[in-house]
Amino acid sequence: MNLFSDIRGAVIASLEAMVAAGDLPAGLDMSNVAVEPPRDPAHGDMATNAAMVLAKPAGKPPRAIAEALAAHLGTDARIALAEVAGPGFLNLRLAPGVWAGVIRAALAQRADFGRSDMGGRAKVNVEFVSANPTGPMHVGHTRGAVFGDALAGLLDFAGYDVTREYYINDGGAQVDVLARSAYERYREANGLEPEIREGLYPGDYLIPVGEALKAKYGDSLLGKPEADWLAEIRAFATAEMMAMIREDLALLGVKMDVYSSEKALYGTGKIEAALEALRAKGLIYEGVLEPPKGKLPEDWEEREQTLFRSTAYGDDVDRPVMKSDGAWTYFAPDIAYHYDKVTRGFAQLIDVFGADHGGYVKRMKAAVAALSENTVPLDIKLIQLVKLYKNGEPFKMSKRAGTFVTLRDVVEQAGADVTRFVMLTRKNDAALDFDFDKVLEQSKDNPVFYVQYAHARVASVLRKAAEQGIDVADATLAAAAIEGNDHPAELELARKIAEWPRLVEIAARSNEPHRIAFYLYELASDLHSLWNRGNDETALRFVQEDAAVSQAKIAQARAAAVVISAGLGILGVTPAEEMR
Numbered sequence: 001m002n003l004f005s006d007i008r009g010a011v012i013a014s015l016e017a018m019v020a021a022g023d024l025p026a027g028l029d030m031s032n033v034a035v036e037p038p039r040d041p042a043h044g045d046m047a048t049n050a051a052m053v054l055a056k057p058a059g060k061p062p063r064a065i066a067e068a069l070a071a072h073l074g075t076d077a078r079i080a081l082a083e084v085a086g087p088g089f090l091n092l093r094l095a096p097g098v099w100a101g102v103i104r105a106a107l108a109q110r111a112d113f114g115r116s117d118m119g120g121r122a123k124v125n126v127e128f129v130s131a132n133p134t135g136p137m138h139v140g141h142t143r144g145a146v147f148g149d150a151l152a153g154l155l156d157f158a159g160y161d162v163t164r165e166y167y168i169n170d171g172g173a174q175v176d177v178l179a180r181s182a183y184e185r186y187r188e189a190n191g192l193e194p195e196i197r198e199g200l201y202p203g204d205y206l207i208p209v210g211e212a213l214k215a216k217y218g219d220s221l222l223g224k225p226e227a228d229w230l231a232e233i234r235a236f237a238t239a240e241m242m243a244m245i246r247e248d249l250a251l252l253g254v255k256m257d258v259y260s261s262e263k264a265l266y267g268t269g270k271i272e273a274a275l276e277a278l279r280a281k282g283l284i285y286e287g288v289l290e291p292p293k294g295k296l297p298e299d300w301e302e303r304e305q306t307l308f309r310s311t312a313y314g315d316d317v318d319r320p321v322m323k324s325d326g327a328w329t330y331f332a333p334d335i336a337y338h339y340d341k342v343t344r345g346f347a348q349l350i351d352v353f354g355a356d357h358g359g360y361v362k363r364m365k366a367a368v369a370a371l372s373e374n375t376v377p378l379d380i381k382l383i384q385l386v387k388l389y390k391n392g393e394p395f396k397m398s399k400r401a402g403t404f405v406t407l408r409d410v411v412e413q414a415g416a417d418v419t420r421f422v423m424l425t426r427k428n429d430a431a432l433d434f435d436f437d438k439v440l441e442q443s444k445d446n447p448v449f450y451v452q453y454a455h456a457r458v459a460s461v462l463r464k465a466a467e468q469g470i471d472v473a474d475a476t477l478a479a480a481a482i483e484g485n486d487h488p489a490e491l492e493l494a495r496k497i498a499e500w501p502r503l504v505e506i507a508a509r510s511n512e513p514h515r516i517a518f519y520l521y522e523l524a525s526d527l528h529s530l531w532n533r534g535n536d537e538t539a540l541r542f543v544q545e546d547a548a549v550s551q552a553k554i555a556q557a558r559a560a561a562v563v564i565s566a567g568l569g570i571l572g573v574t575p576a577e578e579m580r
Helices: 003-020 050-058 062-073 096-112 139-157 174-189 204-217 226-252 270-279 331-343 355-372 407-414 416-422 436-440 447-467 474-478 488-498 500-510 514-536 547-571
Strands: 046-048 079-085 089-094 123-127 161-168 258-261 284-287 305-308 319-322 348-354 378-383 386-390 432-435
Touching: 003 046, 003 050, 003 062, 003 500, 050 062, 050 089, 062 079, 062 089, 089 096, 096 474, 096 488, 096 547, 123 139, 139 161, 139 226, 139 348, 139 378, 139 386, 139 407, 139 416, 139 500, 139 547, 174 204, 174 226, 204 226, 226 407, 226 416, 270 284, 270 305, 270 331, 270 355, 305 355, 319 331, 331 348, 331 355, 348 355, 355 378, 386 436, 407 416, 407 436, 416 436, 416 447, 416 547, 432 436, 447 514, 447 547, 474 547, 488 500, 488 514, 488 547, 500 514, 500 547, 514 547
Parallel strands: 123 161, 123 348, 161 258, 348 378, 386 432
Antiparallel strands: 046 089, 079 089, 284 305, 305 319
């Protein structure tokens, strides 16, 4: 049940009746007609911009359209009052029974309340994390992992067929550095002093890899030239790192559907096929780029190169795909990888990148637009940095990692649920402070506690009522006289519950899972407010002496808990049944 969609349907039906009656001209585009909460709640329960957006194409004053629309809507039993405001906005107040219907819908649909078919099962690929397989995941990866997984959960809830995918960057020079670093730990395992020179990975996490290499090879690789062991140790160490990364993701509750390898693109003709597809469109050519302003990027050379005409699709400059020596640029395999995703039949692609990839956005969007002939949109979400604090001080690096705080460090101290929720309390493109003391404190200032406490409070009400012999099954609560919940605080909570299906669709359209976390905090605030009012006004308490009255009150609390549980489920957080 999406109440806002239902009322918008009534608005559209009324406008169509006005067209049929000759009050409005035929052929009006009504796609921009919206029904949403008013900016000021005192103005009503909903507002529509119908008269404002139709006035110019209809050739009529907006107030005249709004007044006629109000008269039509006045015949709808769900609308108690339709009131024209300002130049032509229309504020709507709904009949009290409508809110009872929302509560009943939540109790009947439970985990499916707010679930949408908006996506039509269209296939969406969400690629996220994609950390280099050179060590444990750090706190920046943690935020990207949470964001990507929550976004995938949101899109699934909104009716899309979602694939969670990890792109293993195992084709570049960094895995050679990993192999050399692991070899030093292998030497260490054989009783020699490791030479962790500048440029190698210093973390202790490679010590077990060195020991595993000794177990497999003994001392047979000692003293051998690099050419004899590099490829083998590279493959071995990469596999070990990916096993570690999978363990880190599991600790956070993230499970990928697909792992794709960059290395698998080389020597298979896939890169060549992707570039040939672009060449066939006249988008690959040999040329010399003008020197870019400022610091020169690594892949720029003042000589003839093979270039992708990315400026034809909105990029600032054309991009090299092959260097003058015949080697691929970093961009070439990325083009091939996205071409593979396009050919797999995805209707939409979403990449979750670190903030340092901002310069990559236009070229990657250009490549996907060209390869798909503008049929497959690519949305790239950049994840800003996380600053960690403990005891009022910046949180220091992990000895295990060597140079950074790991995902495991964060989850072991804060817990997976807290980590996930807090990582979504800011929009992805805004920096986030993660204070270990604040995220674990029990106060309204801690969003994850405040939301979990709301769910736990409802669970305690249900237990208390059951102990008193009150039937609190959802079907029983739905049959209660919920219409009697007419106190302003009760109506406010019902209005917030009614916003849930609309909020899901808005968040899914914009690929913004943080909206779910924000909404849950607001819903929890309304529930806590009603609870606290009950301390002074006994008639507002959820458990009353009369069982029937209790059931009507509890129905509303239980509906709020249904929504909180669904929202936390999207975010990958387990709802709390009690606070400890």
